[in-house]
Amino acid sequence: xxxxxxxxxxxxxNYCGWQTQNRRSSCDVRRSTRSVQETLEKALLQIxxxxxxxxxxxxxxxxxxxxxxxxxFLTDTQMDLKQLSxxxxxxxxxxxxxxxxxxxxxxxxxxxxxxxxxxxxxVVNNQYASPFIRQYAHLVKQPLDVKRMxxxxxxxxxxxxxxxxxxxxxxxxxxxxxxxxxxxxxRADLIQLYIEADGFLYKMARNIAGTLIEVGRxxxxxxxxxxxxxxxxxxxxxxxxxxRGLCLMRVKYKx
Amino acid sequence: xxxxxxxxxxxxxNYCGWQTQNRRSSCDVRRSTRSVQETLEKALLQIxxxxxxxxxxxxxxxxxxxxxxxxxFLTDTQMDLKQLSxxxxxxxxxxxxxxxxxxxxxxxxxxxxxxxxxxxxxVVNNQYASPFIRQYAHLVKQPLDVKRMxxxxxxxxxxxxxxxxxxxxxxxxxxxxxxxxxxxxxRADLIQLYIEADGFLYKMARNIAGTLIEVGRxxxxxxxxxxxxxxxxxxxxxxxxxxRGLCLMRVKYKx
Numbered sequence: 001x002x003x004x005x006x007x008x009x010x011x012x013x014n015y016c017g018w019q020t021q022n023r024r025s026s027c028d029v030r031r032s033t034r035s036v037q038e039t040l041e042k043a044l045l046q047i048x049x050x051x052x053x054x055x056x057x058x059x060x061x062x063x064x065x066x067x068x069x070x071x072x073f074l075t076d077t078q079m080d081l082k083q084l085s086x087x088x089x090x091x092x093x094x095x096x097x098x099x100x101x102x103x104x105x106x107x108x109x110x111x112x113x114x115x116x117x118x119x120x121x122x123v124v125n126n127q128y129a130s131p132f133i134r135q136y137a138h139l140v141k142q143p144l145d146v147k148r149m150x151x152x153x154x155x156x157x158x159x160x161x162x163x164x165x166x167x168x169x170x171x172x173x174x175x176x177x178x179x180x181x182x183x184x185x186x187r188a189d190l191i192q193l194y195i196e197a198d199g200f201l202y203k204m205a206r207n208i209a210g211t212l213i214e215v216g217r218x219x220x221x222x223x224x225x226x227x228x229x230x231x232x233x234x235x236x237x238x239x240x241x242x243x244r245g246l247c248l249m250r251v252k253y254k255x
Numbered sequence: 256x257x258x259x260x261x262x263x264x265x266x267x268x269n270y271c272g273w274q275t276q277n278r279r280s281s282c283d284v285r286r287s288t289r290s291v292q293e294t295l296e297k298a299l300l301q302i303x304x305x306x307x308x309x310x311x312x313x314x315x316x317x318x319x320x321x322x323x324x325x326x327x328f329l330t331d332t333q334m335d336l337k338q339l340s341x342x343x344x345x346x347x348x349x350x351x352x353x354x355x356x357x358x359x360x361x362x363x364x365x366x367x368x369x370x371x372x373x374x375x376x377x378v379v380n381n382q383y384a385s386p387f388i389r390q391y392a393h394l395v396k397q398p399l400d401v402k403r404m405x406x407x408x409x410x411x412x413x414x415x416x417x418x419x420x421x422x423x424x425x426x427x428x429x430x431x432x433x434x435x436x437x438x439x440x441x442r443a444d445l446i447q448l449y450i451e452a453d454g455f456l457y458k459m460a461r462n463i464a465g466t467l468i469e470v471g472r473x474x475x476x477x478x479x480x481x482x483x484x485x486x487x488x489x490x491x492x493x494x495x496x497x498x499r500g501l502c503l504m505r506v507k508y509k510x
Contacts, residue, residue: 011386067387086382095386127341131266131350132322136387 001074003108004081007100008069010036013135013244014095017062018069036060039096040071040088047087048077055110057251058117061203063243065136067120068099070251072110108253116180118196118250121209121241126189137190138209138245144216146186152215153182153193155225156208163232165208166201167240175201175232184212191216194249203240211238256329258363259336262355263324265291268390268499269350272317273324291315294351295326295343302342303332310365312506313372316458318498320391322375323354325506327365363508371435373451373505376464376496381444392445393464393500399471401441407470408437408448410480411463418487420466422458422495430456430487439467446471449504458495466493 020035037054044052057070077084085101092098107113122137124130129139156179163175181196193209211228214220220228220238228236275290292309299307312325332339340356347353362368377392379385384394414433421430436451448464466483469475475483475493483491 009386065387089383094384094389097383097386099383099385128344128352128354129349130354131264131352132320132391134349 001076001106003072003074003104003106004084005070005072005102005104005108005110006085006098008036008040008066008071009097009099010066010069011095011135012036012060012063012065015039015062017064018056018059036066036069036096037071039093043088043091044073044075046091047084048075048079050075050077057110057114058200059202060248061206061243061246064246064248065244066248068250069248070110070114070253072104072108110251113253114251115254116196116198116252117200117248118181118194118252119200119205120247120249121193121195121205122245122247123191123193123209123213123241124189125191133190135244136247138242140213140216142217144191144213145218146184146191146216148218148222149191149212149216150184151222152212152220152225153184155222155229156182156195160229161232162201162204162229164228164234164237165204165211166234167203167207168234170202172201177201177204182208206241206243206246207234207237209245210241213241214238256331256361258327258329258359258361259339260325260327260357260359260363260365261340261353263291263295263321263326264352264354265321265324266350266390267291267315267318267320270294270317272319273311273314291321291324291351292326294348298343298346299328299330301346302339303330303334305330305332312365312369313455314457315503316461316498316501319501319503320499321503323505324503325365325369325508327359327363365506368508369506370509371451371453371507372455372503373436373449373507374455374460375502375504376448376450376460377500377502378446378448378464378468378496379444380446388445390499391502393497395468395471397472399446399468400473401439401446401471403473403477404446404467404471405439406477407467407475407480408439410477410484411437411450415484416487417456417459417484419483419489419492420459420462421456421489422462423489425457427456432456432459437463461496461498461501462489462492464500465496468496469493 018036052073054071054073081101085098124137124139159178161176178198183194185192273291307328309326309328336356340353379392379394380399411434416431418430433453438449440447
């Protein structure tokens with residue numbers, strides 16, 4: 001069997017997330033019951049004429065996008081991989097495309113081999129969201145204090161128990177994660193939060209984004225982040241920022 | 256009466272174009288019968304409680320986008336313009352937004368005062384179109400020779416009779432136009448054509464884009480452009496490139 005690694009781009013707007021079971025979301029309107037994973041498996045079945053299970057690097061929530069989600073699958077096809085990728089892109093819908101494909105060692109596991117993930121959260125800080133970015137950004141009309149958001153971001157760096165930042169409705173037993181990077185970039189009316197961690201709890205990226213927006217609004221102060229982390233109680237953090245602003249940018253693996 | 260100038264952004268995907276009568280398009284599937292203009296007039300009626308006629312700088316075809324379409328309207332409202340713009344954006348759909356608003360002299364006419372227009376045509380030259388750009392770009396899988404496209408572009412510059420590049424089904428009597436700029440930029444898998452002219456015949460920008468793509472494919476040679484212009488016959492130019500790749504970037508006025 002060959003182990004095939006693929007890098008996927010998808011606009012999550014019309015999907016219930018990476019995985020079908022991932023529909024517990026409380027802060028999203030569910031637009032679809034289709035998952036990215038099952039759409040991909042359907043395309044594989046069509047091209048390879050064989051049921052093929054796809055393993056993703058992790059789940060993305062309903063409505064969340066990916067510029068580079070990683071997945072892998074085992075197959076006995078002898079098809080040339082470039083050909084396979086073209087064939088799959090031919091049958092996949094326009095909002096899911098395979099950007100790269102390669103054969104990897106059988107030790108590679110899209111989920112367990114992942115070392116870290118990088119997400120980007122995009123805020124439009126303006127009176128309106130440009131029609132060209134409206135599906136990929138969260139509109140905040142109140143002017144945000146980016147300097148304060150950057151000060152607050154520092155408190156997230158490093159290893160912490162992120163219990164206060166996990167989804168209220170889905171608690172994981174092991175809630176310690178390490179944030180490796182939390183950069184905030186401002187360009188014209190866009191504020192982009194880049195968050196890299198060795199792992200994310202369910203809704204953690206969006207809860208962090210929502211909390212940093214509260215700091216930007218002046219409703220929380222930068223040192224409040226340390227306090228919120230300490231409480232280990234979801235109710236002290238800010239609201240979960242909408243899915244459409246979030247995009248999985250990169251999954252890093254042990255080389 | 257106050258003369259109000261607005262700069263609009265819209266994603267044209269779900270519109271039949273700027274104007275409702277603009278539905279003669281033969282190379283588009285008409286997805287909608289709504290026009291941008293009537294959507295705007297409906298919003299003005301809702302906010303100002305008065306029928307208000309909007310004049311655009313010119314028509315954009317069904318499915319064509321605008322990052323900065325200019326329009327104007329006369330009104331006797333005394334409303335603060337920032338407030339008016341916010342109110343209009345509040346009722347406008349998400350794919351049409353007002354970016355700027357200002358009061359101008361009564362001599363200003365969005366159409367007749369326009370000096371030139373700048374369009375951008377975007378081609379994705381790859382095996383697939385990224386889901387994030389698929390609505391705003393035309394996918395061409397065959398590798399295009401950008402150097403040749405640039406050589407061909409030079410033949411368009413200056414004043415010519417563009418009869419060979421106007422829509423087959425809608426001929427204008429005066430078909431002489433002046434192309435002020437035709438730049439081709441390549442960045443990763445995107446090829447972007449920037450075309451500025453003192454005016455555009457119906458489908459002229461897309462026919463030029465389609466013809467330059469034929470040059471990029473090697474089906475036409477750069478000097479063929481001069482010949483095609485000379486024939487004054489639409490049948491010698493390349494096909495009309497799809498609407499989704501076209502975006503009105505700027506309308507320049509006599510200052």
